[in-house]
Amino acid sequence: MSKLRSDSDEEAQVFETAIISKSPRWQDSLADSSPFVMGAVATTLLTISFGMLNFRDVTLQAPVFVADLCFAAGAGLVISAQWEMLKGNTFSYTVLMAFGFFYAGYGYVTIPSTGIADFYGGTSTPSFNNALGAYVLVWACFNFFFLICTIRMYVLELQKHLTPLSSHVLTSH
DSSP: OHHHHHHHHHHHHHHIIIIISOOOOGGGGSOOOHHHHHHHHHHHHHHHHHHHTTGGGOOTTOTHHHIIIIIIIIIHHHHHHHHHHHHTOHHHHHHHHHHHHHHHHHHHHHOGGGOHHHHTTSTTSHHHHHHHHHHHHHHHHHHHHHHHHHHHHHHHHHHHHHHHHHHHHHHOO
């Protein structure tokens, strides 16, 4: 009977070292895509802000914004999202994909050759602005759900760190 136990103990040790023990994951060796994401979003929002302010007589309908919206922000965020998916960051993947498609879609609307603005009678018509406002409103609602998820995650994380601190403060008196 003791022979049987020692065999099972050895098998358990082999199983534990081979299967259960943590080895470095290959995803941990991947680079972080966050610097590119922050740069792409920052440059896109900066150029759009210049257009909204009519900085140096550049209007928001200038074709130069298509490159930023469709490629720097749109395609860049979608590619970065794939990187996050490989790393196993599901929430980051979802957020980056959503923002990437938002920017790409908004950029597509601003391309004059698509005829979207002409369908509504031009970019200065109330119907075009209402349609564009509805597009942005739907995405704003979608982003509100991201905010709820983020707050929930960080409240739980904050609670985890503050609980030992609060118990220490309460018992020190």
